[in-house]
């Protein structure tokens with residue numbers, strides 16, 4: 360079945376995106392993955408960041424500073440803006456959730 364997009368529907372959609380850019384961008388960010396944090400990065404080194412925590416009960420997935428979805432392998436961290444950290448990772452800034 361051929362679906363027709365009416366001019367009115369198109370204009371409503373454009374207006375909605377224009378009115379709610381933060382919602383749209385926020386939704387896109389929620390699904391976008393960031394570049395992975397390089398453990399050789401100066402800040403990562405300073406905080407002794409590693410992709411695989413040596414302490415089972417302390418990892419990025421259960422750190423208060425992790426802002427991603429702990430069921431995913433990678434996600435953002437407040438300490439390293441613009442980078443994803445490994446959910447199984449760890450650094451010296453770890454704080455219990």
Ligand code: SF4
Nearest residue numbers: 419422425436450453
């Ligand atoms: S602060 Fe450290 S332990 Fe916590 S999520 Fe970020 S990188 Fe992982």
